[in-house]
Amino acid sequence: MPNEYDVIVIGAGTGGYVAAIRAAQLGLTVAVVEKQKALGGTCLLWGCIPTKALLEHAHALKVVQASKEWGIAVDTSGAKIDMPQVQQRKDKIVEGLTKGVEFLFKKNKIDWIKGTAKLTGAGTVEVNGEKQTLHARKEIIVATGSSPRGVPGIEIDHTRIITSDEAIHLKEVPASIAIMGSGAVGVEFASIFHRFGSQVTIVELLTRLVPVEDEAVSAELEKSFKKRGITCHTGAKVTAAKATASGVDVTVQLADGKAQSLNVANLLVATGRGPVTTGLNAEGLGLQMERGYIKVDAHYRTSVPGISAIGDVITLGTPGHPQLAHVSSAEGIFVAERIAGKNPRPLNYDQVPGCTYCDPEIGSVGLTEREAKERGHEVRIGTFPFGVLGRAKMAGETEGFVKIVADKKTDALLGVHMIGARSTELVAEAAAALRLESTVAELITTIHAHPTMAEAIAEAAHATHGAAIHS
Numbered sequence: 001m002p003n004e005y006d007v008i009v010i011g012a013g014t015g016g017y018v019a020a021i022r023a024a025q026l027g028l029t030v031a032v033v034e035k036q037k038a039l040g041g042t043c044l045l046w047g048c049i050p051t052k053a054l055l056e057h058a059h060a061l062k063v064v065q066a067s068k069e070w071g072i073a074v075d076t077s078g079a080k081i082d083m084p085q086v087q088q089r090k091d092k093i094v095e096g097l098t099k100g101v102e103f104l105f106k107k108n109k110i111d112w113i114k115g116t117a118k119l120t121g122a123g124t125v126e127v128n129g130e131k132q133t134l135h136a137r138k139e140i141i142v143a144t145g146s147s148p149r150g151v152p153g154i155e156i157d158h159t160r161i162i163t164s165d166e167a168i169h170l171k172e173v174p175a176s177i178a179i180m181g182s183g184a185v186g187v188e189f190a191s192i193f194h195r196f197g198s199q200v201t202i203v204e205l206l207t208r209l210v211p212v213e214d215e216a217v218s219a220e221l222e223k224s225f226k227k228r229g230i231t232c233h234t235g236a237k238v239t240a241a242k243a244t245a246s247g248v249d250v251t252v253q254l255a256d257g258k259a260q261s262l263n264v265a266n267l268l269v270a271t272g273r274g275p276v277t278t279g280l281n282a283e284g285l286g287l288q289m290e291r292g293y294i295k296v297d298a299h300y301r302t303s304v305p306g307i308s309a310i311g312d313v314i315t316l317g318t319p320g321h322p323q324l325a326h327v328s329s330a331e332g333i334f335v336a337e338r339i340a341g342k343n344p345r346p347l348n349y350d351q352v353p354g355c356t357y358c359d360p361e362i363g364s365v366g367l368t369e370r371e372a373k374e375r376g377h378e379v380r381i382g383t384f385p386f387g388v389l390g391r392a393k394m395a396g397e398t399e400g401f402v403k404i405v406a407d408k409k410t411d412a413l414l415g416v417h418m419i420g421a422r423s424t425e426l427v428a429e430a431a432a433a434l435r436l437e438s439t440v441a442e443l444i445t446t447i448h449a450h451p452t453m454a455e456a457i458a459e460a461a462h463a464t465h466g467a468a469i470h471s
């Protein structure tokens with residue numbers, strides 16, 4: 001293998017591997033240094049793919065459990081999850097996708113250098129695994145991602161007190177599980193394990209579940225979770241957790257200040273993820289850092305010329321850079337195109353769709369009602385419940401709603417927030433509308449097919465203008 005390339009990418013997650021493919025498509029020679037045995041990073045190995053595979057299993061069980069209602073005559077009295085089979089199917093999906101990335105590397109003549117990369121100068125990278133020094137003629141792209149972040153005082157033993165990395169591999173359904181944190185990861189695992197048969201307790205420090213979502217969505221999720229028997233403690237915190245031979249003794253300080261003791265089979269710490277820069281020598285080389293993240297400008301250039309960074313490992317210096325697979329990929333494509341001399345348009349972070357695949361699903365894009373008001377908009381709101389729709393009734397998925405946030409004066413669409421079945425697919429329409437700077441009137445005059453769940457978007461748009469047709 002050569003040791004000089006136009007571009008060297010460190011990390012083959014959804015940021016790094018997509019950047020590499022785009023750079024190769026544009027005629028650049030590319031090497032990717034990746035320390036894991038498989039390509040794809042967090043998304044493919046521990047994140048999006050394994051969790052959504054488990055959620056599909058949970059959905060399959062839900063359908064089986066409701067078979068009587070559907071007029072399907074099978075004996076479901078013993079219907080339960082077969083964990084070894086679930087794990088086998090999930091692992092097969094993951095393997096297929098990682099092999100797919102390997103195939104794309106070969107197709108685009110990208111070299112995978114196996115090992116851990118260390119930055120040794122502008123344009124040079126040392127790889128321990130293959131004891132090799134690589135030179136980048138044009139640029140190095142750091143895409144080293146993130147890993148689960150613990151909480152002071154709670155010792156993660158990876159057996160009883162676990163993170164999402166272990167939760168995806170559990171060999172048995174835990175009889176009970178407490179989940180610290182109700183962000184996307186927390187509520188997705190709550191949905192999975194509750195459907196699989198665990199007794200689930202969520203402990204969230206803030207006053208509502210999924211705190212980044214619109215407040216109406218948070219309230220709907222809490223209502224739905226409580227209805228199905230998931231215990232939700234908001235405004236509460238885990239003050240102590242001790243792993244024992246058979247489980248975990250957890251102390252929770254509830255919103256009213258009272259302490260509650262729980263004994264659960266597992267405690268899942270889902271309180272967020274931190275940047276991965278160990279061994280990278282980012283600080284040694286003088287890269288500007290902020291709270292451990294690599295600081296970049298709007299074109300993803302670090303403070304050291306010739307080194308860019310993308311994905312979960314970066315901060316743009318503004319709060320809340322989204323740690324999402326599609327964001328890292330979009331940043332990777334931007335950087336590859338910039339290096340190739342194109343003039344890509346900077347990303348608009350107000351237009352990033354967010355999907356949470358809990359049950360019921362959440363899809364959202366743009367400003368929440370609160371954010372719109374904070375930015376000085378006089379807002380107009382329209383909501384429409386899925387339950388009214390024929391398609392929702394047929395599917396037996398009648399929970400939730402679509403909520404539109406618009407500017408009252410200009411009619412500009414500012415945000416769309418939905419909770420309910422298929423919201424993670426439906427949000428694509430809202431993202432396109434926002435990208436095309438649609439008004440609510442344009443959304444109303446977009447003809448929506450019948451019967452579909454998407455009719456709720458058109459109806460919410462009608463509601464924003466004063467009256468939905470079907471409510």
Ligand SMILES: Cc1cc2nc3c(=O)[nH]c(=O)nc-3n(C[C@H](O)[C@H](O)[C@H](O)COP(=O)(O)OP(=O)(O)OC[C@H]3O[C@@H](n4cnc5c(N)ncnc54)[C@H](O)[C@@H]3O)c2cc1C
Pocket residue numbers: 010011012013014015016033034035036040041042043044046047048049051052115116117118143144145146164185276278279280310311312313323324325326327328355
């Ligand atoms: C449970 C869970 C569920 C998720 N679900 C979703 C979802 O549904 N949708 C979504 O959009 N996002 C989801 N995410 C987030 C998503 O996985 C991340 O945002 C995304 O993977 C970030 O991509 P990245 O390329 O920045 O980093 P990563 O995917 O973390 O990749 C970084 C890679 O760099 C490698 N690396 C690190 N340091 C070095 C080094 N020094 N040398 C060589 N290699 C190195 C690592 O081994 C890794 O492969 C989920 C995350 C988790 C944990």
